[in-house]
Amino acid sequence: MIILGATPIGNLGDASGRLREALATAPVIAAEDTRTTKQLLRALGIDASAVFVALHEHNEEAASPALVERARDEDVLVLTDAGMPTVSDPGFRLVQAAVAAGVEVTCLPGPSAVLTALALSGLPTDRFAFDGFLPRKSGERDRFLQQVAREERTLVLFEAPHRLAESIDAIARAMPERRIAVCRELTKRFEEVRRGTAAELLPWASEGVKGEIVLVIEGATPALTDVDAAVQQVLRLKEGGMRLKDAAAEVAEATGHARNALYQAALTHPQP
Structure with missing residues (x-):
């Protein structure tokens, strides 16, 4: 399999007993970087007799068929440099x-x-x-x-x-009121979690x-689901000087209600 x-x-202490057993007994180890995996084995004091096969983002598609056929007859242990294979790491195409x-x-x-940061946030x-890595280009x-x-x-x-400050600045502009947590060096000696709004953490x-x-990043406040509340929001925007058509469009985008329905409801709403 x-x-x-x-x-x-x-933290090496997080290596499970099942992982240690598999490292010691697997006949084949498909690793993102075989050098990193061999360093892990040495650090854990495991003497493995496995055949090592490179499986990384550049060769995964080509290497997968042979590994799958091999797995019909013997176990193939799949490892990435850190964390769970397939999650922003090689392994998905093989699976x-x-x-x-x-x-x-x-x-x-x-x-x-992912789960460690979520729990600490x-x-x-x-x-x-x-959602993996943020896009690199601004x-x-x-x-x-x-x-x-x-x-x-x-x-x-x-x-x-090296892109963190730029990204936090972009988050501050896109979601100024949203709380965020920046989790750094998780499970390591200098683990650190910073919490606040993006503007607060930017300096x-x-x-x-x-x-x-x-x-x-904190999720958005749940959108309005009641149509009457949505219409009231349209009317408040109109009272604030926004055109009714524009107000209906803005509230429709935020709530999921149909723009024309909100416009007509606000148009016929009794005036105070």
């Missing part, structure tokens, strides 16, 4: 190929930067979305943040330390931050 193994994201070929896939659960954990990043600004679920993202980030970064 294919065995996905979650490896420590910092996809194994499922299509009818080869069993299992998982050795363990460390996850102090933000709601009942509903969340993970224009694409701004467009992405505008798209997710109305997302009601807590949002978890990865970011490189700290601008000083320069090192290490692995996970960003957690």
